[in-house]
Amino acid sequence: MTKILDGNALAKQIRGEVAESVSEIVEGGGRPPGLAALLIGENPASEVYVRSKARDCEKVGILSRTLRRPDDCPQDELLALIDDLNSDPDIDGILVQLPLPASLDEKLTLARVSPEKDVDGFHPESVGHLWLDEAGFVPATPSGIMEMLRRSGIPLEGQQAVIVGRSTIVGKPMGALLLRENCTVTFCHSRTRDLPAVCRSADLLIGAIGRPAFFGPEHVKEGAVVVDVGINRITEAAEVERLFPGDEARRERFESKGSVLVGDVDFTRVAPLTSAITPVPGGVGPLTRAMLLVNTLRAARLRQGIAVTAS
Numbered sequence: 001m002t003k004i005l006d007g008n009a010l011a012k013q014i015r016g017e018v019a020e021s022v023s024e025i026v027e028g029g030g031r032p033p034g035l036a037a038l039l040i041g042e043n044p045a046s047e048v049y050v051r052s053k054a055r056d057c058e059k060v061g062i063l064s065r066t067l068r069r070p071d072d073c074p075q076d077e078l079l080a081l082i083d084d085l086n087s088d089p090d091i092d093g094i095l096v097q098l099p100l101p102a103s104l105d106e107k108l109t110l111a112r113v114s115p116e117k118d119v120d121g122f123h124p125e126s127v128g129h130l131w132l133d134e135a136g137f138v139p140a141t142p143s144g145i146m147e148m149l150r151r152s153g154i155p156l157e158g159q160q161a162v163i164v165g166r167s168t169i170v171g172k173p174m175g176a177l178l179l180r181e182n183c184t185v186t187f188c189h190s191r192t193r194d195l196p197a198v199c200r201s202a203d204l205l206i207g208a209i210g211r212p213a214f215f216g217p218e219h220v221k222e223g224a225v226v227v228d229v230g231i232n233r234i235t236e237a238a239e240v241e242r243l244f245p246g247d248e249a250r251r252e253r254f255e256s257k258g259s260v261l262v263g264d265v266d267f268t269r270v271a272p273l274t275s276a277i278t279p280v281p282g283g284v285g286p287l288t289r290a291m292l293l294v295n296t297l298r299a300a301r302l303r304q305g306i307a308v309t310a311s
């Protein structure tokens with residue numbers, strides 16, 4: 001029997017816990033956590049992400065502020081803006097929405113965020129803490145996946161985990177976290193030889209490459225757990241019908257919006273082989289959003305001298 005890992009339900013649970021902690025802080029005379037998002041340029045997807053992050057904050061009592069600058073924002077101005085937020089007492093977390101316009105230096109920009117406000121976990125200091133197994137901020141997507149696996153009772157110790165994708169925001173930190181839980185971790189990428197065979201060795205397969213429905217039955221061992229990180233938009237009706245034959249709800253969504261989201265995994269063909277799998281949408285995505293709130297709460301607690309649990 002395949003278990004569908006419901007990211008929406010888990011994210012709701014996590015948001016409820018964050019909301020409760022925020023109320024406790026405020027009732028105890030503390031300051032509500034504050035998150036600042038920097039949105040540079042006009043990227044429609046980034047607009048949507050930042051708006052939904054602000055809405056999430058509002059739901060749990062975190063104050064959010066969005067600062068916008070045009071595409072041609074000079075590097076110095078962006079760094080000065082980050083400096084202001086670094087010293088703003090009401091702001092606990094700073095996120096720089098990626099991608100930045102090509103004229104801006106991403107590494108330089110992310111490294112300017114104060115490590116104590118680095119709720120995205122992209123600062124080199126946070127990356128170092130992660131690989132040294134020290135407490136610190138961990139990027140939201142891999143920490144959301146860990147939370148999902150933990151809350152779903154999926155065993156990790158001694159399991160073969162194969163991660164396909166080696167980005168600094170998903171693949172690499174995912175590997176560090178799984179290693180910490182005593183998985184045997186294999187990283188794959190575009191140069192991996194015989195990818196299907198490597199994937200078939202996995203008890204836990206994480207697909208994070210950004211290729212619609214790339215992973216098929218040839219990549220999956222019977223009974224494996226499959227986590228689909230990919231978010232891809234498809235705009236062809238025939239493709240929707242091929243990937244989700246007879247799925248009326250998806251067809252209707254396609255007809256009303258002109259596109260639907262699919263993951264990196266060919267869900268229809270792969271799900272029956274697995275013991276558990278995340279859907280797209282409604283799997284990893286909602287947890288990523290929830291973990292940003294968890295990280296912001298953690299930053300606020302640390303900055304107000306309130307105890308936090310290790311992560």
Ligand code: NDP
Binds near residue numbers: 167
């Ligand atoms: P990147 O583009 O930064 O990295 C993609 C990785 O996939 C690279 O390591 C690349 O290998 C590898 N890759 C690409 N094609 C293949 C292939 N054919 N075979 C094997 N490996 C391949 O992507 P991200 O990590 O930022 O994102 C990955 C996906 O996850 C995207 O769809 C993104 O939208 C989604 N995403 C979803 C989130 C969520 O909350 N659900 C959050 C973040 C991302 P190489 O290094 O050799 O080039």
